[in-house]
Amino acid sequence: MLKVLFGSQMLAHAFLGGGLVGLVAGIVGYFLVLRAQAFAAEAFTDIGFAGATGAALLGVASLAGMLAFSLLAAAGLGILGDRARGRDVEIGMVLSFALGLGVLFLGLYSRSSATHAMSGINILFGSIMTINSTDILLATACCATALGVLALVHRPLLFASIDPAGAEARGVPMRALSVAFLAIVALTTAVCVLLVGILLSASLLIAPAAAAVNFTNRPARAVALSALMAVAITWLGLVLAFYGAVRPLPAGFYIATLAASTYAVSLVFRKFQGGRI
């Protein structure tokens, strides 16, 4: 059915995968922005990069490698402390170490053959055009898990993110929550990397959410708006990549540009409307 709608299996997969990732990135991104953890999201994409290249070197699925590395990092960051905001120094260390590892793995891997060099590029820029049904299945499982856990913890997470002292006194388990959230971020960045690559994942995670909170002050509306915009940006990016230019440009370029423009528009909106949608 989808094949008929989109004309090709490849396109169907791209839209399906893209929609899925946009949805989850938009929702999880809201909490990232609220907790001022955009930098952590950036770090997780780099960790995912190391995981994916490591997995390629070992000959296993890149998603598996990304998940292994980023879940490990989530646990590590969680053990370091339950402070919700910031943690720039620790994250910066982990980030540069992960990038270094990724570069090493990528170097070793792409040197071995030309096809390998190509898959290396896919990891950097995403492989939405070559996504297959196994990837979709895996990505769906990751997204469902991330959203499922988020649905269970969203109220304490919101409380702990906005009013940590009040939340702690009400018995919200701050550290467990912090680890759970980082695990959700790990799952989300892993599927984002699959779609748009490490270089552009952060833009999909952060920009729609950051724009949404400029448009509205209501948490529920902001989450919905962020998800909506992230999906729209992804799909529009795909459409432009397929049909837009004479010479096909990568979807990631369009997605990043659309994301940045949305944020720019939201800034203007906030200046004049004060976030009241």
Place this chain on the structure above:
Amino acid sequence: MSLEAENPVFLREVRIGFAGRVIQEEMTFAIENGEFIAVLGPNGAGKTTLLKLLLGLVRPEAGEVWVFGRKPRRGNPAIGYAPQFRTLDTNFGVRARDLVGFGLDGHRFGPGFPSRKRRELIDRVIEEVGAAGYAEAPVGELSGGERQKLSLAQVLISNPGLVLLDEPLANLDMAAAREIIGLVGRLRVSRRVAVMLVTHDINPLLPHIDRVLYLANGRSAIGAPQSVITRETLSSLYNHPVDVVEAMGKKFVLGVET
């Protein structure tokens, strides 16, 4: 269990400290239902730590602590607590009513859906503290006094029997401070809650409170203002001469910082 142990707060021979450093010792007192207590003392005397003890966030090094006849435990629904420092450093994303809603179900796990009943509960308590005018405003735009009222609403919405307010008057001007104090004074009568309010200035509270709990120098004294805020009691607490003068119906403690 004695009758006293059923009180909102009952402490016997309690010592609190960190890593061998004693903050307070020999704390023995009971607070009764509906009582309004002002907690005074210099910086670092252990006022915040005492509240955290009741919340189960700090353990006593010695002695017994009872809160409504039970051991302190985290997330005790019988206690409403407004922390000294609320870091609401998000200037976007939440409205005043969202902040109040946290007091109702912010700690609950599970999906949770908005309902009319939830909205009405929030509206009612916002009305009660007189914050209806800015219920929909983003928290980042509110003044210190307005935030304190919301803080109070967040605390009251869960119907606690004991309310702990840690320096709710800090950074407020006299008019705003009086408004908050009057509000707390009325609410503790209408809701019959016991209140412990930490402050550095006793004067605006004098017409409203039942007793003063004064912490200083590792020890404490509790009683009516006119028997605690005296030269004798405070000098023996601080272990050096302190004077209390009264002028224009106000008490001034000389010789120490409060």
